[in-house]
Amino acid sequence: MIECWFDFGSNYSYLSLMRIEQGAALHGVSVTWRPFLLGPIFKSLGWDSSPFALQEAKGNYVWQDMPRQCRKYGLPWHHPSQFPRRALLPTRIALLGEDEPWIGDYCRRIISMNFAEDREIDTVDAVSEALSELGLPVDKLLREANDDSTKQRLRDRTQQAMEHGIFGAPTFLVKGSMYWGNDRLNEALAHAESTSLREALI
Amino acid sequence: MIECWFDFGSNYSYLSLMRIEQGAALHGVSVTWRPFLLGPIFKSLGWDSSPFALQEAKGNYVWQDMPRQCRKYGLPWHHPSQFPRRALLPTRIALLGEDEPWIGDYCRRIISMNFAEDREIDTVDAVSEALSELGLPVDKLLREANDDSTKQRLRDRTQQAMEHGIFGAPTFLVKGSMYWGNDRLNEALAHAESTSLREALI
Numbered sequence: 001m002i003e004c005w006f007d008f009g010s011n012y013s014y015l016s017l018m019r020i021e022q023g024a025a026l027h028g029v030s031v032t033w034r035p036f037l038l039g040p041i042f043k044s045l046g047w048d049s050s051p052f053a054l055q056e057a058k059g060n061y062v063w064q065d066m067p068r069q070c071r072k073y074g075l076p077w078h079h080p081s082q083f084p085r086r087a088l089l090p091t092r093i094a095l096l097g098e099d100e101p102w103i104g105d106y107c108r109r110i111i112s113m114n115f116a117e118d119r120e121i122d123t124v125d126a127v128s129e130a131l132s133e134l135g136l137p138v139d140k141l142l143r144e145a146n147d148d149s150t151k152q153r154l155r156d157r158t159q160q161a162m163e164h165g166i167f168g169a170p171t172f173l174v175k176g177s178m179y180w181g182n183d184r185l186n187e188a189l190a191h192a193e194s195t196s197l198r199e200a201l202i
Numbered sequence: 203m204i205e206c207w208f209d210f211g212s213n214y215s216y217l218s219l220m221r222i223e224q225g226a227a228l229h230g231v232s233v234t235w236r237p238f239l240l241g242p243i244f245k246s247l248g249w250d251s252s253p254f255a256l257q258e259a260k261g262n263y264v265w266q267d268m269p270r271q272c273r274k275y276g277l278p279w280h281h282p283s284q285f286p287r288r289a290l291l292p293t294r295i296a297l298l299g300e301d302e303p304w305i306g307d308y309c310r311r312i313i314s315m316n317f318a319e320d321r322e323i324d325t326v327d328a329v330s331e332a333l334s335e336l337g338l339p340v341d342k343l344l345r346e347a348n349d350d351s352t353k354q355r356l357r358d359r360t361q362q363a364m365e366h367g368i369f370g371a372p373t374f375l376v377k378g379s380m381y382w383g384n385d386r387l388n389e390a391l392a393h394a395e396s397t398s399l400r401e402a403l404i
Contacts, residue, residue, distance in 0.1 A: 045257060055247060057369040061382055068389070167259040180263055183385040187270070 003173040008087035035094035210289035229395040237296035278318040
């Protein structure tokens with residue numbers, strides 16, 4: 001099992017969300033989805049936005065790196081005209097669906113709107129479109145997303161991320177080991193596979 | 203040709219300095235060594251040390267990541283009891299030797315003292331040991347390293363790094379393309395190879 005901690009506003013999360021289910025299947029491991037918000041974590045470090053927005057040189061680099069990485073993985077890429085994008089509503093919906101069979105498709109659809117289609121994602125329109133394409137009960141899910149209990153769940157989740165020592169996204173947790181960044185997805189999957197094989201041998 | 207911008211105090215520079223000459227040979231490209239100091243760049247961002255020292259969660263992660271990466275590459279690793287280490291003298295010597303045939307061996311020796319042997323490197327002892335192992339004129343090089351012209355060259359070099367938009371180490375420059383981090387070394391080498399082949403075809 002691999003825990004995938006991600007934020008829909010994070011461009012490197014895009015590279016991992018698009019690939020993780022397929023990679024996990026190849027390694028015979030399951031994915032546990034852990035949507036959270038990076039914003040409060042950045043705030044706790046004294047930053048009011050992403051380091052890619054705050055540090056000019058790093059930002060310039062990232063927008064040079066992303067199209068190359070997308071080419072490498074065969075993923076579409078459209079430079080986001082807004083960065084980082086807020087993703088409160090789609091993240092609450094992801095929390096509601098994180099154990100459902102549609103969560104992978106939903107996550108890929110939402111984060112593709114951000115980084116392949118350059119669209120706002122923190123809107124009822126965007127989320128409704130994603131949900132209805134998947135044949136899901138849009139109104140019911142939107143209502144639940146706006147429940148106080150869901151809002152609290154997202155605050156708790158982000159607090160848990162901090163308690164795990166998570167400082168960026170994507171981050172993968174495998175049996176107490178942490179792997180930060182899309183560049184470590186393959187290593188995390190390989191570790192998850194060998195861990196589960198070792199357990200099966202006991 | 204690949205430009206390798208590095209800092210002897212940077213742990214991810216260790217992973218790249220140990221591998222780049224061999225990797226470059228496999229790709230048929232030459233290495234241009236670009237020693238510089240990250241400290242002034244961090245200072246320009248308002249930081250008085252490395253982000254790995256300033257951000258606790260990130261630091262904790264990096265010391266979990268490094269032994270794994272070293273295992274992957276078959277490199278020795280000893281957690282540095284001091285981080286980041288100052289490297290003024292060894293960097294000035296690297297500047298003097300950057301076009302010499304001994305530069306690769308010298309860089310590997312110095313950065314191994316830091317990350318494989320947990321030794322101070324900003325000392326006459328450490329640098330003398332490295333130079334004499336390579337059969338080089340220790341006294342002459344130490345004298346030249348302390349010349350005002352060498353000190354100015356290092357300041358200029360670090361200024362050039364900033365002008366290139368370099369914000370971390372290692373950073374690889376290939377014909378105007380930037381690759382940041384040891385995780386991008388292979389991509390940078392592949393790009394350097396295809397660039398030189400393309401030029402040969404014109």
